[in-house]
Amino acid sequence: xxxxxxxxxxxxxxxxxxxxxxxxxxxxxxxxxxxxxxxxxxxxxxxxxxxxxxxxxxxxxxxxxxxxxxxxxxxxxxxxxxxxxxxxxxxxxxxxxxxxxxxxxxxxxxxxxxxxxxxxxxxxxxxxxxxxxxxxxxxxxxxxxxxxxxxxxxxxxxxxxxxxxxxxxxxxxxxxxxxxxxxxxxxxxxxxxxxxxxxxxxxxxxxxxxxxxxxxxxxxxxxxxxxxxxxxxxxxxxxxxxxxxxxxxxxxxxxxxxxxxxxxxxxxxxxxxxxxxxxxxxxxxxxxxxxxxxxxxxxxxxxxxxxxxxxxxxxxxxxxxxxxxxxxxxxxxxxxxxxxxxxxxxxxxxxxxxxxxxxxxxxxxxxxxxxxxxxxxxxxxxxxxxxxxxxxxxxxxxxxxxx
Amino acid sequence: xxxxxxxxxxxxxxxxxxxxxxxxxxxxxxxxxxxxxxxxxxxxxxxxxxxxxxxxxxxxxxxxxxxxxxxxxxxxxxxxxxxxxxxxxxxxxxxxxxxxxxxxxxxxxxxxxxxxxxxxxxxxxxxxxxxxxxxxxxxxxxxxxxxxxxxxxxxxxxxxxxxxxxxxxxxxxxxxxxxxxxxxxxxxxxxxxxxxxxxxxxxxxxxxxxxxxxxxxxxxxxxxxxxxxxxxxxxxxxxxxxxxxxxxxxxxxxxxxxxxxxxxxxxxxxxxxxxxxxxxxxxxxxxxxxxxxxxxxxxxxxxxxxxxxxxxxxxxxxxxxxxxxxxxxxxxxxxxxxxxxxxxxxxxxxxxxxxxxxxxxxxxxxxxxxxxx
Numbered sequence: 001x002x003x004x005x006x007x008x009x010x011x012x013x014x015x016x017x018x019x020x021x022x023x024x025x026x027x028x029x030x031x032x033x034x035x036x037x038x039x040x041x042x043x044x045x046x047x048x049x050x051x052x053x054x055x056x057x058x059x060x061x062x063x064x065x066x067x068x069x070x071x072x073x074x075x076x077x078x079x080x081x082x083x084x085x086x087x088x089x090x091x092x093x094x095x096x097x098x099x100x101x102x103x104x105x106x107x108x109x110x111x112x113x114x115x116x117x118x119x120x121x122x123x124x125x126x127x128x129x130x131x132x133x134x135x136x137x138x139x140x141x142x143x144x145x146x147x148x149x150x151x152x153x154x155x156x157x158x159x160x161x162x163x164x165x166x167x168x169x170x171x172x173x174x175x176x177x178x179x180x181x182x183x184x185x186x187x188x189x190x191x192x193x194x195x196x197x198x199x200x201x202x203x204x205x206x207x208x209x210x211x212x213x214x215x216x217x218x219x220x221x222x223x224x225x226x227x228x229x230x231x232x233x234x235x236x237x238x239x240x241x242x243x244x245x246x247x248x249x250x251x252x253x254x255x256x257x258x259x260x261x262x263x264x265x266x267x268x269x270x271x272x273x274x275x276x277x278x279x280x281x282x283x284x285x286x287x288x289x290x291x292x293x294x295x296x297x298x299x300x301x302x303x304x305x306x307x308x309x310x311x312x313x314x315x316x317x318x319x320x321x322x323x324x325x326x327x328x329x330x331x332x333x334x335x336x337x338x339x340x341x342x343x344x345x346x347x348x349x350x351x352x353x354x355x356x357x358x359x360x361x362x363x364x365x366x367x368x369x370x371x372x373x374x375x376x377x378x379x380x381x382x383x384x385x386x387x388x389x390x391x392x393x394x395x396x397x398x399x400x401x402x403x
Numbered sequence: 404x405x406x407x408x409x410x411x412x413x414x415x416x417x418x419x420x421x422x423x424x425x426x427x428x429x430x431x432x433x434x435x436x437x438x439x440x441x442x443x444x445x446x447x448x449x450x451x452x453x454x455x456x457x458x459x460x461x462x463x464x465x466x467x468x469x470x471x472x473x474x475x476x477x478x479x480x481x482x483x484x485x486x487x488x489x490x491x492x493x494x495x496x497x498x499x500x501x502x503x504x505x506x507x508x509x510x511x512x513x514x515x516x517x518x519x520x521x522x523x524x525x526x527x528x529x530x531x532x533x534x535x536x537x538x539x540x541x542x543x544x545x546x547x548x549x550x551x552x553x554x555x556x557x558x559x560x561x562x563x564x565x566x567x568x569x570x571x572x573x574x575x576x577x578x579x580x581x582x583x584x585x586x587x588x589x590x591x592x593x594x595x596x597x598x599x600x601x602x603x604x605x606x607x608x609x610x611x612x613x614x615x616x617x618x619x620x621x622x623x624x625x626x627x628x629x630x631x632x633x634x635x636x637x638x639x640x641x642x643x644x645x646x647x648x649x650x651x652x653x654x655x656x657x658x659x660x661x662x663x664x665x666x667x668x669x670x671x672x673x674x675x676x677x678x679x680x681x682x683x684x685x686x687x688x689x690x691x692x693x694x695x696x697x698x699x700x701x702x703x704x705x706x707x708x709x710x711x712x713x714x715x716x717x718x719x720x721x722x723x724x725x726x727x728x729x730x731x732x733x734x735x736x737x738x739x740x741x742x743x744x745x746x747x748x749x750x751x752x753x754x755x756x757x758x759x760x761x762x763x764x765x766x767x768x769x770x771x772x773x774x775x776x
Binding site for chain 2: 034035036264270271276277278279281283284285286287288289290291292293294295296297298299300301302305310314315
């Protein structure tokens with residue numbers, strides 16, 4: 001095997017329980033995002049766009065959808081065959097001495113030492129599959145080499161009042177990390193770790209082997225490995241990332257990051273041909289906007305049929321929206337069918353959910369309707385405030401469409 | 404239908420498409436927002452389980468080859484059988500169905516394992532279950548089955564390029580005529596199902612007797628000796644013979660029933676998959692009766708139109724009754740009505756292009772209109 005300078009290990013085993021029913025059937029990296037992507041697309045696309053052609057994807061929690069989605073990796077030009085590298089899915093496994101689940105992020109990498117050794121890389125990039133961002137890892141690697149660091153951790157400035165949600169880095173003037181605090185109550189810094197690390201492979205390997213012997217350890221990079229490296233005076237460098245980055249770990253942050261896609265400031269610049277966000281596209285005809293429909297400030301995917309009013313919302317492929325329905329500030333997943341005269345506000349409607357006519361969904365906070373749920377006509381979910389009643393004119397056409 | 408191979412022959416009258424075929428063959432003409440014409444016969448074949456398809460093309464085949472690739476989207480990237488590009492014998496002969504082109508590729512046909520051949524034109528827009536045609540062919544013990552449409556009406560411009568069939572008793576076809584519709588004729592859909600051995604025999608005759616146009620020279624003589632049947636297609640049909648029918652049939656897609664039938668009813672029409680974000684509509688967008696596709700950025704007003712991938716429409720612009728192909732850019736305050744803009748055309752700020760809906764304007768690929776020299 002040809003030696004690789006840098007390979008990526010993508011942590012994709014998380015459950016993401018704070019995403020509520022969105023992760024009922026699939027792992028967090030497989031959660032659909034932005035009208036056609038899944039969250040993992042951002043990290044995968046960053047890899048190939050940064051020139052990293054070898055990616056190990058560590059899976060554990062409900063991996064079927066994710067595995068099927070990744071396939072052989074061709075959606076990101078990371079074909080696992082006929083190429084030196086590509087994507088490899090790495091689930092927990094058993095060997096002669098038995099086996100165990102991945103106990104933590106560091107442990108999952110430790111379990112795959114053989115995989116990394118096969119490529120004998122100089123550097124290992126550790127990333128996670130649950131962040132929305134566009135980042136050129138090669139610039140970070142360049143700085144890692146220039147600073148002659150053992151470890152480089154990518155950091156981003158966050159608002160002070162939110163800082164206590166993150167793992168925070170205190171740095172000196174040269175950008176060396178002097179202290180690491182995991183979700184502190186009283187933050188001393190607002191530089192949050194983005195969960196993007198570059199390690200010198202020899203250093204990482206030594207510390208993983210040390211960590212696994214410690215029975216007290218939770219085998220986690222943030223909690224155990226990084227603090228131990230700091231304690232032992234390794235050179236840890238903070239790489240400041242300037243750009244858009246969102247952790248979509250909760251329903252609220254997922255919804256907000258989705259709505260950011262509709263912001264005129266265009267944080268993600270997802271129309272940029274020079275940094276495509278690749279995804280496994282499914283075949284659907286173009287979407288159709290009927291004569292009485294109204295679409296404002298929205299993202300609409302292939303195969304949608306829209307006869308109602310869509311405002312500030314994101315529609316995934318194959319969504320049907322009946323006449324006189326109003327959808328506002330919402331995210332409608334693939335294949336959902338919205339009947340006539342439905343009012344949806346600030347909600348997330350799951351895949352293939354069917355919403356009966358004249359239903360009203362939404363309220364304070366974000367309402368989430370799970371996949372495949374069938375709501376009767378005139379259903380009410382959530383407490384809607386100040387919603388005007390809409391007049392209804394049923395038409396035969398859309399009735400047929402909705403079966 | 405593992406026992407049937409498909410051959411998509413090419414439409415040789417490219418002039419009827421004006422600027423649209425300047426850089427591409429008819430099979431590769433973009434259609435319906437994200438397709439090319441060849442997607443329809445090709446998807447009909449693969450949806451029915453045909454896994455060996457040869458496509459005859461003219462020399463303008465760059466965009467067609469780029470589009471088809473390895474045939475992956477149609478499940479034709481296979482070890483056994485698959486997709487084959489077959490060069491035409493000549494560019495010159497404007498025959499209805501040129502047997503010489505097929506004769507030039509007869510090794511491919513002879514070496515294929517299938518017993519039957521389905522021939523189809525590349526410009527037939529429909530969603531048809533070919534398994535039913537095969538069942539009909541077997542049931543009738545026919546030598547040749549021709550697919551036709553009963554009520555299809557050509558545009559006046561296209562009537563002369565139509566092939567018409569005379570129906571006899573019990574599904575038989577008794578005569579064929581070209582260009583001139585007479586009473587009680589039906590319209591041939593340029594799809595023929597026959598045994599491979601019979602096709603090879605016809606190809607031999609073509610080479611020895613010089614009768615190379617299947618429609619005008621071969622078929623009229625065969626009604627006595629062969630059992631020729633007609634299979635009626637009842638669904639939506641568009642025979643794209645000219646730039647006029649290219650425009651008219653795309654406008655028909657804006658009818659919900661047509662959309663539903665063509666793209667969802669019997670099987671999906673497949674096409675080359677491309678990455679791109681969902682279409683983005685701004686706060687000022689005003690869109691009615693429109694087909695749109697990924698990567699479109701819409702800030703203006705659009706009505707009764709088809710927008711291919713990555714079309715940009717600036718604020719204050721108005722687009723009506725138009726077909727905008729991939730990467731067309733419409734700047735602010737432009738007014739368009741009844742235009743066909745080929746790929747990557749750019750209309751500069753404030754321009755006005757208005758034409759009669761019956762006679763749309765075509766702007767050639769990569770042109771920039773307005774803004775001085």
